[in-house]
Each structure stands twice: as C-alpha cells, then as structure tokens.
Amino acid sequence: MESKLISLINSNEEWLMQRILDYASEHGYTKYTSTLKEAWRLSISGLSESISVALKEEHLSVELPVEEVSPSNSVAHFGVVEAERHRKRGISLRMFLSLFKYYRQSYFDLIDLKHDKGRKQEALYKIGRLFDIMEVGLCSSWIAEGQDKVIYDLQVANREITNEKNKYLTIFESSLSPGFFINPEGLVENRNLAASRMTQLGSQSGETYYPAEEILSPENGIGTITKQHIGDVLPWLKIEFNLFLNDVLPEHEFTKKVVKDGETTFYRIKISKMLDVSQKFSGTVLILEDITSLTKALDEVKTLKGLIPICSYCKKMKDDGGYWKRLEDYIESRSEAQFSHSICQDCMNKHFPDLD
Structure with missing residues (x-):
C-alpha cells in the first residue's frame, strides 16, 4: 500500500484545488465551469478518494487490461460517473478530456514538488496509469450512449437548469x-x-x-x-x-x-x-x-436612559413638548410597556387602615 503517497494526496486537497483552478483559468476552461470554489474542491476530493482507494489495494495493478475495465475498479467507476454527469450538461468529450489532462498535471506537479525524491518516478508512473484507466472508462461510457439518449439527457438537464434558474430568480425577486x-x-x-x-x-x-x-x-x-x-x-x-x-x-x-x-x-x-x-x-x-423603525426605537431607548425631568411632588414627567404627563403615559408613549394598577401593602395600610 502506498501510504506516503496517499497521505501526500489527502493532505494537499487545497493545494490541488488551487492548482487545477489556476490551470483552468489560464487556459480558458472557467468560462464553462462552476463559479464557486466549493465545486472545484469537491471535484478534487472525489478524485483523490478514488485514487486513494485504488492505492490501498493489496495487489494493485495499474496496467491497462486488453478487456474492458471492471466497473468495480474505483478509478474506472469515477471516470464513468464523471462522464455521464458532464455529458448531460452538454460538455463535449474533447473539452472534458482536455480539462482532465490538467487534473492529471496537477497531481504530477504535487508529486514532483513534495514527494520523496527516491519515490517520485514510481509514484508518477502509478498516478499516470490510474488516470489512463479513468480516461479509458469515461471514453467507453461516453461513446456507448446512442444519439437519441444523448439528446434526451440534454433536454432533461436543460429543463432542470431552467427550473433552478427560475427558483433562484424567484427568491431574489421575493426578498x-x-x-x-x-x-x-x-x-x-x-x-x-x-x-x-x-x-x-x-x-x-x-x-x-x-x-x-x-x-x-x-x-x-x-x-x-x-x-x-x-x-x-x-x-x-x-x-x-x-x-x-x-x-x-x-x-x-x-x-x-x-x-x-x-x-x-x-x-x-x-x-x-x-x-x-x-x-x-x-x-x-x-x-x-x-x-x-429600529433606529427610532433605539433612540427612544437612549432617551429613557438619559436625564428625565420628573416633578418631585406629583411625579409627573415633562415630555419633549414641555407638557407634564403622568409617569404611565410618558413611558407608554416611548416603549411597548403597559401598566396594570394595583396597590402595595404600605399604601393599603396608610389609606385603607380599616380594611384587612
């Protein structure tokens, strides 16, 4: 098992993502790809996972069989899935394979820059062969579909894209x-x-x-x-x-x-x-x-926090217009508070001494 190579690949996901994004930007592929960084990260994550699974095999063979590659092969399966996904989006085989070459180059660059010097050639050979297996798998899947099926898949994908566009347009308009x-x-x-x-x-x-x-x-x-x-x-x-x-x-x-x-x-x-x-x-x-409304409400709160003119005898409060108001009216006009009147025990004893 290639534990060091697996560790190198899995610990450099961000580096690989940025590398392929740089290649795609430099050579014009980003005109037809996702605008969001997360989509690029997921593409590297899925690819690295497939490569790692293959490298963990006890009796790994990276040679190309004369017969069709087994669907259980992790890298071949990855190629088939990606082929179907991109074909439905209207991407041509030529365009997909061309970008895929830069994915290969990104992994080669990583090995060349960061892998153990004595193991570089072996690692480059294995990774290169795994990419070959993926390409054979995706090409086989791509050309196996008839023209009617290809057209039908494109029609379905276009309807889904239109519906998704309309959904986000509706969200934007509804805000x-x-x-x-x-x-x-x-x-x-x-x-x-x-x-x-x-x-x-x-x-x-x-x-x-x-x-x-x-x-x-x-x-x-x-x-x-x-x-x-x-x-x-x-x-x-x-x-x-x-x-x-x-x-x-x-x-x-x-x-x-x-x-x-x-x-x-x-x-x-x-x-x-x-x-x-x-x-x-x-x-x-x-x-x-x-x-x-929020700003005005906060200003009212600030007003209540400041100096409030209140009569020392009757306890009425002077408002902004200079009028004296009952304390309840003053506070209710400046907040959502409401008063419910009762009587405390001291006042009960003072004003109604005959009542128990």
Missing part, C-alpha cells in the same frame, strides 16, 4: 430587502422588485430580467437596455460605492442616513464582491435594509 447586482463598471445589471419599488423604477417582479424593450419589434428589432450607473440610481451612495469600486473600502457593512423630500430613512448597507472564481460574473452585490 423584502432591495438588492442590486452591479457590474465592474458600476452599472446596474439587475435589481429585484424591492429595489425597483424603492427607486421608483418599476413595480412588477421580473421587469429587469424580462424587460419589455427586449421584445421583438417589427421596426427596431430587439431592443437593448440602457444600464444606469448605481451613482445615478442611488446618488446618496455614490461616494461610498466609488471608494468600494476602487478598492479603497473593503467588503463591508455600514449604516446610512438618507433625507429625501423632508423624510429621513436609515439603511443598513451591505456591499460585497461576487464570489466567482471563474471571473465570468465579476461585479458587486448591494443589499439595502430599511432600519428606520
């Missing part, structure tokens, strides 16, 4: 907090219904995603949407956003006071860069949360 997706130039690519209503740019869900201007027109053909700069849509946020866009301000969250038409609104602003390792969807996510 009560205004949300904006802004491209690297600062132009608003998309906004949800709450954002449209807040900026008075629309009142129907999906208006930004399915704009009327893109309906085929006999006179003008398909229209184009004029994207607005976030500084024009939200001029009161222009300074902070430009600082963020120019990397002066990091990913952050802050509170902003906005006065418009004599009304004051407080927003909690959240700005972050898109988590896209493929760089297909570079840009910024902007989320606004109206916290006006």
Whole structure:
C-alpha cells in the first residue's frame, strides 16, 4: 500500500484545488465551469478518494487490461460517473478530456514538488496509469450512449437548469430587502422588485430580467437596455460605492442616513464582491435594509436612559413638548410597556387602615 503517497494526496486537497483552478483559468476552461470554489474542491476530493482507494489495494495493478475495465475498479467507476454527469450538461468529450489532462498535471506537479525524491518516478508512473484507466472508462461510457439518449439527457438537464434558474430568480425577486447586482463598471445589471419599488423604477417582479424593450419589434428589432450607473440610481451612495469600486473600502457593512423630500430613512448597507472564481460574473452585490423603525426605537431607548425631568411632588414627567404627563403615559408613549394598577401593602395600610 502506498501510504506516503496517499497521505501526500489527502493532505494537499487545497493545494490541488488551487492548482487545477489556476490551470483552468489560464487556459480558458472557467468560462464553462462552476463559479464557486466549493465545486472545484469537491471535484478534487472525489478524485483523490478514488485514487486513494485504488492505492490501498493489496495487489494493485495499474496496467491497462486488453478487456474492458471492471466497473468495480474505483478509478474506472469515477471516470464513468464523471462522464455521464458532464455529458448531460452538454460538455463535449474533447473539452472534458482536455480539462482532465490538467487534473492529471496537477497531481504530477504535487508529486514532483513534495514527494520523496527516491519515490517520485514510481509514484508518477502509478498516478499516470490510474488516470489512463479513468480516461479509458469515461471514453467507453461516453461513446456507448446512442444519439437519441444523448439528446434526451440534454433536454432533461436543460429543463432542470431552467427550473433552478427560475427558483433562484424567484427568491431574489421575493426578498423584502432591495438588492442590486452591479457590474465592474458600476452599472446596474439587475435589481429585484424591492429595489425597483424603492427607486421608483418599476413595480412588477421580473421587469429587469424580462424587460419589455427586449421584445421583438417589427421596426427596431430587439431592443437593448440602457444600464444606469448605481451613482445615478442611488446618488446618496455614490461616494461610498466609488471608494468600494476602487478598492479603497473593503467588503463591508455600514449604516446610512438618507433625507429625501423632508423624510429621513436609515439603511443598513451591505456591499460585497461576487464570489466567482471563474471571473465570468465579476461585479458587486448591494443589499439595502430599511432600519428606520429600529433606529427610532433605539433612540427612544437612549432617551429613557438619559436625564428625565420628573416633578418631585406629583411625579409627573415633562415630555419633549414641555407638557407634564403622568409617569404611565410618558413611558407608554416611548416603549411597548403597559401598566396594570394595583396597590402595595404600605399604601393599603396608610389609606385603607380599616380594611384587612
């Protein structure tokens, strides 16, 4: 059993993930792959697990049999599963095999850089042969499917992708907090219904995603949407956003006071860069949360914590308008507290001495 080689592979999952991601980015494969880092990590995790299982076999043979590779072979099985998964997504065999060569190269690089010098050639040979077995398995599976089956699988996958897209679009549109997706130039690519209503740019869900201007027109053909700069849509946020866009301000969250038409609104602003390792969807996510009611409530709490004018004799309290109010009325108007009146024993004895 190749315990040292197995340990090397399993302890360098992050390194392998970053290596294949670098190769994929450098050679243009990220245009057709996942945008999230976790998907790349899982691909390395699954591949390393299959290789480790094979290396643990007591009588490991990495030579290519003249007959078909047994489906019980862990690496061959991995190749078959990945072939089916990517074929259904519309990935061509040529494209998948080409990227798979860089997966192989990533493992070769790891061995070359970190494995024991005296065991490098043997390790490279074994890993290379295991990748050969995977490739033979996935190629056999890929070409075994008839054209009708391939077309059917693609249709099913496309429906699933459309449904998933619609689900997340619905979640985005249903959010009560205004949300904006802004491209690297600062132009608003998309906004949800709450954002449209807040900026008075629309009142129907999906208006930004399915704009009327893109309906085929006999006179003008398909229209184009004029994207607005976030500084024009939200001029009161222009300074902070430009600082963020120019990397002066990091990913952050802050509170902003906005006065418009004599009304004051407080927003909690959240700005972050898109988590896209493929760089297909570079840009910024902007989320606004109206916290006006919360801010006013906290201000009231702060008022109650300060100096409160109270009459030394009747115990009435002076409000902000200069009027004297009963203590109960004063506190109830500034909190959610309500009073229920009773009588303490001392007052009972003082005012009603004849009652037991």
